[in-house]
Amino acid sequence: MTHPLPAGYTHRPATLDDAERVTQLWNDRTETVRGERPFEPRLIKQRWNHPKFDLKTDSRMVLAPDGSLVGYAHVRDVKDPPVDVFAGYTVRPDHDDADWLWEHLFAWLDKEARRVIPKAPADARIALVAGTESEDKTEQERLESFGFEHERTFHRMKITFADTSLSPPDWPEGITVRGFVRGVDDEALVIATQDAFRDHYGFIEQPIEAELAELRHWLAEDDFDAELWNLACEGEEIAGFCACLAEAPGEPDHGVVDVIGVRPAWHRRGLGRALLHHAFAVFAERGIRGAVLTVDTDNKHGAPTLYEKVGMRRIRSNLTYVKELRPGVNRVMKQGISSRSSRRRRRVRASPSSLLRNAYNPAMQLTIAGIEETLKAVRVEGDTTLDLRSVRDADPFGLVVLDLLMRQQDEQGERLQILRPVHPPTIRWMQAMGLFTRPGLRAPDPDVAEALQPITPIEDEGAIMDLVDRFDARLDQRYTLDDSPRFTLIRFMIELFQNIPQHSNATGSVADAHGIAAMHDFPDGIVLAIADKGIGMRESLSLRGETFESDADALDAIVHRGLSRFVDPGRGAELMRISKMIRSWDGTLAIRTGHALFYHDPTQGGDIYDVAPFPGVQIALVIPHRVFGICESASENGRAERVDEPGEAWFNGADE
């Protein structure tokens, strides 16, 4: 319910004619907070002209008895699916103490934001997202009093070219830069943008059509300047992009680096830096004196550090606050991973239309969860059709599942028809992982990107050490690693690989194990994925005479109590130990068996979830690069920095 206004005060939706006075209201507040009046009517008109924004229903102005504007708010329900609703609001500074005004605006925002609920997926979390400047303590207190929580901080950074010496762009080998061509590059840019930002905070996977509509809206604005939109390409493919504006709000002599991104396959090659230097050079040629941009302070790829290295400095901070309107599955990237709003166990359902949606391994953003159900659902005339066309990305963990399923299909004499992804980087990634090397599945594009270690069968216990060496060698070829974490990872691999013959089957014979493993270099870190299609943990533990009511209970006993199928006290506990080490490394661990998934990451902690069933065990580790001593600058040239080992304590013997 919206809070009533005092006598004489009124409210109404804004009209385009109100852009001037709403801008003035916003500037009045900003001037009080930080002494600047940066906003112009055209900026707010851009928001209001968005095709999904309706001033009549999405805005509210509160007017004093003398007709002056004292408060304004709007809700922007512009995403598809509408799971994050964005709130804009401002209050005239002389009304800061008017509790009724804040309550009126926030109650209205809350009520209007809930309109999206019927349109959103039934299981999705819905949140209201609002921003404020770090200096505006009044707004922060008000947000918190209305149930918002501070979730993220963004820095506004600035460079003035006269204060620094600009470097020319140093493009990575094979990269060329060209201007964006409106109407030609639209779709390719949307795909590249999704690819680059998929693991960024706030990212929502929208249909291409929705992204295109949004892009075209911004391209139609007056401040679109094609010369300031540049694409870094390798061949015909967009590797990175940088979209700039010629004028920053309140600073017409500074440009804005509005959107800059590098796709994961081109990370750590200096492309982001080159794009920035290129943008600065273009600005400078035009006589623009400097540039500003906004960056997520927790950007997992180290963007703030890069910006500092090119000479940018923080000038202020903006805070993002979030209020959960309805709990559910979070479709929005948080902390660089897709987070859950609830620690409670939940059941994740897969449906044919959401094929390969993230269900059990959020760290990798998009995995092959629910394939089994999907396969059942899409059987056509006796054939099994696996529709991968909409897949945008897949991690080793998911590919391991796919590989297992393909083997099962082969063994059962069934034909598995695969409709390949249409997203070129995904195809290359799957090729690199060896997915399309089997007869009939070879993809036409021979340009295969290198994975650290493609999917590799674990079929001979006697060959496990050779296999471990092979995985390690691939990692060693890519980076120079610190010995300590490297050797720890080797220990992990030895234990995890041999678990397949030792624990995954009733006979203890490796011939029944059918295990596979893969390793890849992700932006999050090194990913090791292992799977078997054995009897699963619950059944395995039953061999020691213990009965567990659920897969979750069995998984809990193994991960938290170190239980093993063997009564011998020296057996087991390795997964418990690995889990502990991964936690200490701020890494991510996913262990799936039957209906249960244990998932731990540094932001969500660890819990066990109910998921679509899988026969056997799947394990995925994500170890951050810094654990191995790989830093951003080091990884560009393949060298790692080393850290001195801590001292050790020894007792002296009697004679020494």
Place this chain on the structure above:
Amino acid sequence: MNREVFQVSQFGRRVGTRSEGEAARAKLLEVLQALPDDGQLVVDLEGVEVLAGSFADELISKSLGLLVSGVYGDRTMVVSSPSEELTEGLSDKLTQRNLAMLCLQRPTGRKWRIVGQLADPHIETLQLIFDRGETTAKALAEILGIPPNACHQRLKRLVELRLILQDRVGASAPKTLYQFRPIL
């Protein structure tokens, strides 16, 4: 004291799986058996980069378990490791089996630490025995400031684990007198 060094690196720089550890144990036990009754086997990890817990459990923990059970007389076994990190997996496995052993910095050295599970009071007592050389329970109890029975319990555990040796030095009914000495 007869000391024999058993090089784990003969099985590789990175070891390994349970089945490999099991095969290696057969070799180790042959060497242990060939030692004189008061001999000591030093399991040397020099040259090893990675010692997986499974391999360590099969090779070392299980061998130590046999030794502690008494089937190899008064023989003792220690491990020598150039780094603490290398023995992490071994230490975990010994802890799971409620065992502990001395770990030397070098095979011929005398600097030691404990790998596996041993309570702090026992380590304190062990340190004292190493400092004093041969000693009695009574003397130790006085230094430690604990009742004789408590001291006996600690010594019993250390002897069980073959972390110290006890020598019968006489009997004055109804008690048998022992001296205790370090194994290094």
